[in-house]
Amino acid sequence: MPQEPIHVVVTGAAGQIAYSLLYMIAKGDVFGPNQTLVLRLLDIPPMMGVLEGVVMELADCALPLLREVIPTADPVVAFKDVSAAFLVGAMPRKEGMERKDLLAANVKIFKVQGEALDKHAKKDVKVLVVGNPANTNALICSKYAPSIPKENFTAMTRLDQNRAQAQIAAKVGVPIENVSNVIIWGNHSSTQFPDASHAVVVVDNKSVPAVEAVKDGEWLRNVFVSTVQKRGAAVIAARKMSSAMSAAKAAADHMRDWFLGTPDNKFVSMGVLSDGSYGAPKDVVFSFPVNIKNGKWQIVQGLQNDDFAKGLLALTGKELEEERADAISIIGA
Ligand SMILES: NC(=O)c1ccc[n+]([C@@H]2O[C@H](COP(=O)([O-])OP(=O)(O)OC[C@H]3O[C@@H](n4cnc5c(N)ncnc54)[C@H](O)[C@@H]3O)[C@@H](O)[C@H]2O)c1
């Protein structure tokens, strides 16, 4: 039975990531095969012509779940009554830049959109920030939406998780679905810590720790970590544009798991407001392993981190504190 439509906003709707993401959302990959949708598409005024083309293509996809598409350059219209917000619209980095170099250009967008969410969205809206630097943009967005619970603002590190899973699957020689519980700690930046020490791999129908399956501790601590940390830059160097198809898939994965939940013994990584778990600084959006039930995430507790892990967690936490200070000085909060 089709359900009453929910309203979903995608910002940066005329951009690269949205071009893949909108199709995934509209065909039911995120909210399930029975959930009808109204898509609200926000971009800036000069992009309205391009956005019109995207709207035409969505119509031409003939998707049964898609009840209405509302293109707009007005945040008031875009955020009205939304239950889910994909905040993608922001400038991407170019070759040679770090993601935090985008702070000056992008953080103001998230202040304005936080204010619009606060006034116009549903109070239980789930917000996923994709635009970089995603963690700090999510923090700023939540600060400008005081009437919406802080736990409803998250940043995307799912692309890093998917990258990490793919690296391990390739190294062990198993299908991607045989790898689970890889963790991304900290910032969606080159200081992130992709951690396989709690990961599990199914080999010959048996679940074993990833460290056992990989049989190469040196690779896990060095090549694996730096490949995942630098994967975004490697894609930019090759494509001359930042990752888009894989980013859209990760955004769909993140929001689907948030709405529909994760199995008891599995966890996924999300940037969430830190409560200081695992020694992370408080009041930054830090990526943790989370388990999700009934639309609520909880940080997985009780994992043991060795000194190597603790050192990397401290580094990425420090970077997030610095980004927070920079963001606050840019927006003058
Ligand atoms: N967190 C992640 O894992 C991850 C992965 C990939 C990309 N990203 C980031 O996602 C963002 C978007 O990437 P893209 O490749 O789609 O870029 P893009 O340039 O193709 O598209 C961005 C779109 O956002 C629009 N936009 C700019 N300001 C806006 C505003 N105030 N309101 C609404 N729309 C606005 C632009 O007009 C453009 O259409 C970038 O910041 C990129 O770095 C994050």
Ligand SMILES: O=C(O)C[C@H](O)C(=O)O
């Ligand atoms: O690397 C980038 O700037 C884009 C994105 O954040 C990514 O991880 O691919």
